[in-house]
Amino acid sequence: MSQFLEISGLCAQIDADGQKKQILRGVDLSIPPGEVHVIMGPNGSGKSTLSYVLAGREEYEVTAGTATFHGQDLLAMEPEERAAAGLFLAFQSPIELPGVNNANFLRTAVNAVRRARGQDELDAVAFLKMAREAAKALSMAPDMLKRNVNVGFSGGEKKRNEVLQMTLLQPTFAILDETDSGLDVDALRIVAEGVNRLRAPTFSALVITHHQKLLDYLVPDRIHVMARGRIILSGGPELARQIDQEGYTKFLAEVA
Amino acid sequence: MNALSKDMSGPLALFANRLNTLAGAERQSAAGALARTGLPDRKVEAWHYTTLRALGKQDYAAPPMQVEASTVRSLLDGVLQAHSAMAALPRVVFVNGRHAPAFSALPDDVDLSFFADDPQFGQQAAPDRDPLVALNTALAEDGLVLRVPAGVDAGHVMLISLGVAGADPLSFHPRHTVVVEKEAHLRLICVQAGQGAYFHNPVTDIQVEDGATLEHLTLQTEGAQAVSLGTLYAHVGQQSVYDSFVLGLGGQLVRHEVHARLAATRGVVHVNGAQRLAGQQVGDITSVITHAASDCTSRQTVRNVLDGHARGVFQGKVLVERIAQKTDGYQMNQALLLSPEAEIDAKPELEIYADDVRCSHGATVGALDDDQLFYLRSRGIPEQEARQMLIDAFLDEAIALVEDATAQTFCRAVMAARFAGKGESA
Numbered sequence: 001m002s003q004f005l006e007i008s009g010l011c012a013q014i015d016a017d018g019q020k021k022q023i024l025r026g027v028d029l030s031i032p033p034g035e036v037h038v039i040m041g042p043n044g045s046g047k048s049t050l051s052y053v054l055a056g057r058e059e060y061e062v063t064a065g066t067a068t069f070h071g072q073d074l075l076a077m078e079p080e081e082r083a084a085a086g087l088f089l090a091f092q093s094p095i096e097l098p099g100v101n102n103a104n105f106l107r108t109a110v111n112a113v114r115r116a117r118g119q120d121e122l123d124a125v126a127f128l129k130m131a132r133e134a135a136k137a138l139s140m141a142p143d144m145l146k147r148n149v150n151v152g153f154s155g156g157e158k159k160r161n162e163v164l165q166m167t168l169l170q171p172t173f174a175i176l177d178e179t180d181s182g183l184d185v186d187a188l189r190i191v192a193e194g195v196n197r198l199r200a201p202t203f204s205a206l207v208i209t210h211h212q213k214l215l216d217y218l219v220p221d222r223i224h225v226m227a228r229g230r231i232i233l234s235g236g237p238e239l240a241r242q243i244d245q246e247g248y249t250k251f252l253a254e255v256a
Numbered sequence: 257m258n259a260l261s262k263d264m265s266g267p268l269a270l271f272a273n274r275l276n277t278l279a280g281a282e283r284q285s286a287a288g289a290l291a292r293t294g295l296p297d298r299k300v301e302a303w304h305y306t307t308l309r310a311l312g313k314q315d316y317a318a319p320p321m322q323v324e325a326s327t328v329r330s331l332l333d334g335v336l337q338a339h340s341a342m343a344a345l346p347r348v349v350f351v352n353g354r355h356a357p358a359f360s361a362l363p364d365d366v367d368l369s370f371f372a373d374d375p376q377f378g379q380q381a382a383p384d385r386d387p388l389v390a391l392n393t394a395l396a397e398d399g400l401v402l403r404v405p406a407g408v409d410a411g412h413v414m415l416i417s418l419g420v421a422g423a424d425p426l427s428f429h430p431r432h433t434v435v436v437e438k439e440a441h442l443r444l445i446c447v448q449a450g451q452g453a454y455f456h457n458p459v460t461d462i463q464v465e466d467g468a469t470l471e472h473l474t475l476q477t478e479g480a481q482a483v484s485l486g487t488l489y490a491h492v493g494q495q496s497v498y499d500s501f502v503l504g505l506g507g508q509l510v511r512h513e514v515h516a517r518l519a520a521t522r523g524v525v526h527v528n529g530a531q532r533l534a535g536q537q538v539g540d541i542t543s544v545i546t547h548a549a550s551d552c553t554s555r556q557t558v559r560n561v562l563d564g565h566a567r568g569v570f571q572g573k574v575l576v577e578r579i580a581q582k583t584d585g586y587q588m589n590q591a592l593l594l595s596p597e598a599e600i601d602a603k604p605e606l607e608i609y610a611d612d613v614r615c616s617h618g619a620t621v622g623a624l625d626d627d628q629l630f631y632l633r634s635r636g637i638p639e640q641e642a643r644q645m646l647i648d649a650f651l652d653e654a655i656a657l658v659e660d661a662t663a664q665t666f667c668r669a670v671m672a673a674r675f676a677g678k679g680e681s682a
Contacts (some may be wrong), residue, residue: 022639047497052308054633055634056630056633057630058626061624078633078638078639079633079634080633080634080635080636080642081631082634083633083634083635084636087636088634091631094631095627095628095630095631096629097631097646097649098649098653099649099650099652099653099656100645100646100649101649105632105635105645108637108641108645109632109635109636109637110634110636111349112636112637112638112641113635114634116636163637169635210298224566226301238619
């Protein structure tokens with residue numbers, strides 16, 4: 001047992017039209033420090049729900065199980081406390097914030113996290129310098145810092161903006177929920193490089209994806225297959241290639 | 257004139273003593289109209305959503321001639337210190353409806369006089385149709401009379417109206433006139449502030465002559481107990497622009513009523529605004545924009561943020577007369593309700609008699625967006641700060657409509673000073 005991220009028997013449901021809908025049905029997952037793990041699985045298997053539950057979205061009700069991060073009870077923490085503790089979720093569909101300037105948003109977030117981590121806040125000049133460099137490394141147009149958060153951004157720009165946030169917030173555990181979807185090959189490489197730059201013995205990532213392509217750039221340590229709210233199979237990187245070629249049907253039939 | 261008093265019932269009785277001793281035909285006629293109609297109640301359509309109950313039960317006295325200078329100074333400093341550029345701007349300061357020369361720094365490039373020296377009521381106001389204008393007509397003592405000569409760019413002028421009262425209510429009824437002559441330009445920043453139990457009842461008569469531009473910000477930061485019911489008339493000439501914005505933050509009951517008339521072709525009127533209210537506050541933005549000539553444009557975007565038991569009222573009528581072909585009209589009222597008890601009453605109206613026009617209007621009401629809130633919190637921003645960011649963003653999109661950079665920065669500075677860290681609520 002590592003003391004990094006431990007998920008055990010996690011069950012969660014959501015209120016859908018007045019009915020409780022069970023989505024996670026006992027997820028067990030252990031991610032040691034310094035590793036990149038991948039979750040694959042058919043649509044509706046609970047991958048995004050798992051990422052939301054870990055990030056602290058209130059709409060999901062945890063009915064059983066535990067999740068600890070660095071030994072702390074993750075599920076008892078507010079979303080902002082989880083971020084301060086080093087967790088980051090790159091959203092599958094990044095949210096637009098009309099009227100909120102991107103640079104101000106990024107600086108507010110960075111300083112909130114720094115404050116919570118007992119670090120000094122950054123002044124506007126120091127922050128902008130850092131943000132511009134990080135944006136440049138992601139091949140983002142300079143004006144994207146001046147625009148409103150995600151408003152009028154293309155799909156690719158939104159995903160890069162997620163990676164930019166991740167870079168600036170310096171998490172120790174990042175969940176990337178289909179960050180590769182809708183990206184062309186060049187954008188995919190840039191995003192993967194952004195993640196790779198964070199790789200360190202103290203940084204781990206959980207990557208949710210449908211495609212092998214991202215994994216060519218982001219060499220994973222473990223692959224997990226999720227179906228019907230559980231992890232049904234885990235293996236090495238070769239499992240992703242096998243799924244890419246053969247689909248999920250075979251694996252689903254084996255566990256049925 | 258004592259015969260009038262027996263007809264004065266309801267809130268009008270609070271002014272009966274003063275209305276019975278008027279001199280001059282115009283004032284007496286206004287008092288007579290008032291005696292017939294009384295002050296409006298909910299049965300009057302234009303006042304259906306806003307009652308005058310806040311006027312209370314105590315008589316309104318005329319303001320005393322002497323006011324503590326240190327009190328005025330501190331209120332004035334509160335206005336000017338919100339943003340560093342403000343103290344350097346020319347200003348005309350009124351205290352309890354009377355010009356206070358000791359606190360003013362009069363502008364150079366304009367013709368300036370005062371209502372007290374030569375009372376002129378103008379052509380636009382209609383005391384027989386609007387009781388609040390009748391009350392002003394009857395009781396007006398002073399007011400700014402400002403004229404920007406043709407072709408002159410007069411820069412900024414601030415009109416600062418301070419109310420200074422104690423526990424006993426007093427009322428003042430200033431009568432302002434602003435004329436921007438042909439091809440002239442003025443940026444007018446009106447600020448209303450004060451303390452104590454006062455009733456501010458201004459009437460403002462604005463004329464923007466052909467080819468002229470008036471950019472007009474009204475900042476309402478009236479005292480917590482204040483009732484402020486203002487009526488503004490704007491006559492907009494050919495190819496001229498009346499670009500107005502009202503930012504409503506203060507007062508117990510505040511109503512900003514605008515009657516704008518696009519009287520000649522290719523005129524432009526903006527009646528934009530934002531209000532942020534809490535507690536038991538009521539804020540009312542009412543407007544009638546009349547397109548009386550062809551090829552004119554009107555724009556109205558109003559955003560409301562309402563917390564606690566606050567109530568916002570938006571009544572916006574766009575009247576397009578038969579002659580006003582090629583009218584381009586847009587009106588939008590949006591409200592963000594931060595508590596279950598907060599309320600917005602919105603009545604958008606289009607009345608169109610021309611057949612070749614482009615007019616649209618709409619209204620939205622909602623709470624803070626859960627997805628946006630979670631997104632911010634997932635980035636480490638604490639809930640209260642995240643709420644504040646979203647509220648600011650909602651209002652800031654309206655404030656961004658203020659074209660004049662000084663006025664826009666002033667609005668933002670005032671908002672930041674008043675609301676920093678106040679995103680909390682149920």
